[in-house]
Amino acid sequence: MDDIPLSWLFTVLALLILCSAFFSSSETSMMALNRYRLKHLKAIGHRGARKASRLLSRTDRLIGLILIGNNLVNIAAASLATAICVRLYGDAGYFIATGALTIIILVFAEVTPKTYAALHPEKIAFPASYVLQPLGVLFFPLVWITNHISNGIIKWLGGNPHAQLEKPLSFDELKLLVQESGSIFQAKRRTMLMNILDLENVEVDDIMIPRNEIYAIDINASQQTIYEQLRASEYTRVLLYRDELDDMVGLLHLRNTSRFITQRADDSQGNTPHIDKRAMIEATSEPYFVPEGTPLHTQLFNFQHEKRRIGLVVDEYGVVLGLITIDDILEEIVGNYTTNFAEQFADVTDAGDGTFVINGSATVRDINRQLGWTLPTEGPKTLNGLLLEELESFPDASGVSLSVADYHFEVLNLSDNRISMVKAFPANIDTNVASNKRTLGT
Numbered sequence: 137m138d139d140i141p142l143s144w145l146f147t148v149l150a151l152l153i154l155c156s157a158f159f160s161s162s163e164t165s166m167m168a169l170n171r172y173r174l175k176h177l178k179a180i181g182h183r184g185a186r187k188a189s190r191l192l193s194r195t196d197r198l199i200g201l202i203l204i205g206n207n208l209v210n211i212a213a214a215s216l217a218t219a220i221c222v223r224l225y226g227d228a229g230y231f232i233a234t235g236a237l238t239i240i241i242l243v244f245a246e247v248t249p250k251t252y253a254a255l256h257p258e259k260i261a262f263p264a265s266y267v268l269q270p271l272g273v274l275f276f277p278l279v280w281i282t283n284h285i286s287n288g289i290i291k292w293l294g295g296n297p298h299a300q301l302e303k304p305l306s307f308d309e310l311k312l313l314v315q316e317s318g319s320i321f322q323a324k325r326r327t328m329l330m331n332i333l334d335l336e337n338v339e340v341d342d343i344m345i346p347r348n349e350i351y352a353i354d355i356n357a358s359q360q361t362i363y364e365q366l367r368a369s370e371y372t373r374v375l376l377y378r379d380e381l382d383d384m385v386g387l388l389h390l391r392n393t394s395r396f397i398t399q400r401a402d403d404s405q406g407n408t409p410h411i412d413k414r415a416m417i418e419a420t421s422e423p424y425f426v427p428e429g430t431p432l433h434t435q436l437f438n439f440q441h442e443k444r445r446i447g448l449v450v451d452e453y454g455v456v457l458g459l460i461t462i463d464d465i466l467e468e469i470v471g472n473y474t475t476n477f478a479e480q481f482a483d484v485t486d487a488g489d490g491t492f493v494i495n496g497s498a499t500v501r502d503i504n505r506q507l508g509w510t511l512p513t514e515g516p517k518t519l520n521g522l523l524l525e526e527l528e529s530f531p532d533a534s535g536v537s538l539s540v541a542d543y544h545f546e547v548l549n550l551s552d553n554r555i556s557m558v559k560a561f562p563a564n565i566d567t568n569v570a571s572n573k574r575t576l577g578t
Contacts, residue, residue, distance in 0.1 A: 138203040152216065155275060158267075159202050159209065160246050160366050161250060162204060163261075164250040166264070173492075174188065175189075184261075184263065184577050194230075196283050214233070214237055215438040220258070287340055299495075314333065315330065328469055334468075338431070340435055341429065342432075342499065344449045344460045344464070346457075347381065348497075352374065359410045371444060372389050373390070374393070381456050386454065388416070388419060395418075396413070396416040397410070424448065436462070446459065490561060492561065493508065496519050497518055497556075498518065498519050499518055500517060526538055534547050534550055544560070
């Protein structure tokens with residue numbers, strides 16, 4: 137080696153350091169590849185992705201190959217650097233070579249290439265796969281022996297060396313992935329995707345129309361009453377019942393009114409047309425019942441399977457709790473799309489001073505969605521239920537104030553053993569109500 141020119145030795149040393157940088161960056165880039173994007177690129181025929189995927193199918197062999205190559209070139213570089221420094225500095229060259237080569241390898245063969253590979257894994261991994269694949273064939277005996285010994289040690293320690301490195305995304309990980317995809321999806325599309333994922337955590341009880349707000353017609357009422365209700369209906373489909381809402385007859389489509397409504401001979405005097413109740417019942421379709429607690433995503437598929445649009449939510453005793461429609465579920469995904477603006481925001485009125493007047497029957501989920509609030513949704517479904525739970529008793533009179541989460545509420549009106557109207561405002565709004573209004577517990 138003393139006869140070899142120093143220029144040649146320095147050239148070989150530089151090449152060894154470059155090889156070390158190649159192996160270091162290859163290891164980092166291969167492990168940093170997005171496995172789902174890798175599958176996509178493989179599916180569309182990307183050659184580098186196919187080779188990288190083949191190498192990653194046996195992670196133990198890939199890591200073994202890279203580490204064998206990296207250690208070989210590092211040891212060779214250390215020996216060569218020592219020989220060069222000894223020729224230049226004598227015995228002091230051992231110490232000089234150790235210190236200098238350590239810094240050089242750390243900067244140029246470890247930190248820099250690994251950092252770049254972590255930032256741009258595809259730029260390194262795909263070209264590197266063309267080199268690693270033939271090297272895997274060349275060093276297969278050494279790789280096999282090394283992996284056989286290391287896998288035996290791993291098994292002895294209770295591990296599985298052949299366990300899949302790739303694991304399917306959990307539900308929470310998928311939601312986080314959608315939330316962080318700001319540069320990929322528009323805000324509305326991202327919101328829709330999040331709403332779809334949240335369907336699993338929402339039940340029909342959360343969005344149903346409550347029992348007291350169901351528009352239905354008593355078939356045992358007078359003909360005049362039935363006729364007036366049919367004329368006043370804002371819906372194309374109306375529920376029919378006998379005496380009690382729990383005794384449901386069926387669902388009537390108003391396009392079928394000609395089957396059971398006939399004009400009287402003396403209708404010129406403004407008399408009510410004749411209603412054939414038997415024909416009216418025959419024109420109805422059977423009611424469709426939905427058990428309470430059914431997740432929305434399940435009910436959406438049930439609507440599709442049963443070819444239904446409307447269902448009655450019932451408890452375990454068959455008592456009607458509310459009404460659920462396919463439009464309600466779709467609004468949970470895409471947001472409110474009703475064309476009736478007044479109807480859309482009828483439960484929430486902006487007072488103009490940062491406060492809101494809210495109907496007690498409004499659902500907590502609708503309030504959160506319309507105002508962007510974060511009221512708790514785990515307990516009661518309506519604002520009335522939420523406030524009564526916090527009060528732990530029915531208020532004696534209006535004017536009672538209380539706080540729920542970070543929001544303040546003042547009871548404005550009571551009716552029918554419920555809180556019918558409240559004034560609400562976030563905690564960051566200075567309302568000065570603490571000094572002149574009753575507070576909870578006073």
